[in-house]
Amino acid sequence: MLEVHIRSAGYKEAETIITNVDFSVQAGELVALIGANGAGKSTTIKGILGMLPHMDGEVTVSNYAYVPEQPVYYDYLTLWEHMELLAATKELSETWKDEALKLLHVFQMEESQHEYLGQFSKGMKQKAMLMLAFLAKPSIYIVDEPFIGLDPTAVRDFLKLLEKERKRGAGVLLCTHVLDTAERICERFLLVSKGTLLASGDITAIQQAADKPGESLLECFDSIVRRNYA
Ligand SMILES: Nc1ncnc2c1ncn2[C@@H]1O[C@H](COP(=O)(O)OP(=O)(O)OP(=O)(O)O)[C@@H](O)[C@H]1O
Numbered sequence: 001m002l003e004v005h006i007r008s009a010g011y012k013e014a015e016t017i018i019t020n021v022d023f024s025v026q027a028g029e030l031v032a033l034i035g036a037n038g039a040g041k042s043t044t045i046k047g048i049l050g051m052l053p054h055m056d057g058e059v060t061v062s063n064y065a066y067v068p069e070q071p072v073y074y075d076y077l078t079l080w081e082h083m084e085l086l087a088a089t090k091e092l093s094e095t096w097k098d099e100a101l102k103l104l105h106v107f108q109m110e111e112s113q114h115e116y117l118g119q120f121s122k123g124m125k126q127k128a129m130l131m132l133a134f135l136a137k138p139s140i141y142i143v144d145e146p147f148i149g150l151d152p153t154a155v156r157d158f159l160k161l162l163e164k165e166r167k168r169g170a171g172v173l174l175c176t177h178v179l180d181t182a183e184r185i186c187e188r189f190l191l192v193s194k195g196t197l198l199a200s201g202d203i204t205a206i207q208q209a210a211d212k213p214g215e216s217l218l219e220c221f222d223s224i225v226r227r228n229y230a
Helices: 041-048 079-089 096-106 123-135 152-168 179-185 204-211 217-229
Strands: 002-010 016-023 030-035 054-061 064-067 140-144 171-175 188-193 198-203
Touching: 002 152, 016 041, 016 140, 016 171, 016 188, 030 041, 030 064, 030 179, 030 204, 030 217, 041 140, 041 171, 079 123, 096 123, 123 140, 123 152, 152 171, 152 179, 179 217, 188 204, 188 217, 198 204, 198 217, 204 217
Parallel strands: 016 198, 030 171, 030 188, 064 140, 140 171
Antiparallel strands: 002 016, 002 054, 188 198
């Protein structure tokens, strides 16, 4: 699904931002990429997407959908027109319209489907990005911070859809600061600090790395990051 082997990467030749970031996401897996502000999470994602000017490493990624933290859209296309555009460029089968209507219903966006995205609120734009990703039915989802802008109902509905997609066999790489939710839903964690992968594995592996058996992901995260910055 996704194989990442980044030896070093950054924005300028003389300045390495991330070093030795190696991980994979398998079919049906939900993996959280976590780390403090400035740790290198977004840079890692840019490396995966081939958006870094300097990168020494290899990335193998199958058909993916990327949901950025900052929505990217056409100001003067409506939500429905964005969906039509996606269906045309991805050559989705005719059933895409049924899927689109279901998604509009789930995200309670039926009334806004013919409005311009440029006029949407922050959360509505984020919902639109998620709907477009779900409509594409990729084999891997790369989602950057979905929990901050969405209302609680939308978060719940997003998680339900994600679960359904995992059952279909899709893998998910989720970058987030919302560690209690990540702990509840993810089976593996990748803890990035100062541009490198400091700990990875299930909650037990993270607890071992933090030397905090039985503690929450947040406690372990705090302990590992503080130790690395001491
Ligand atoms: N476009 C850029 N040009 C140069 N340096 C950058 C650029 N974007 C990020 N950086 C630097 O790369 C480092 C890692 O930043 P990155 O955006 O990957 O962090 P992050 O873990 O995603 O943080 P946050 O949780 O705050 O979003 C930081 O030191 C940052 O200043």
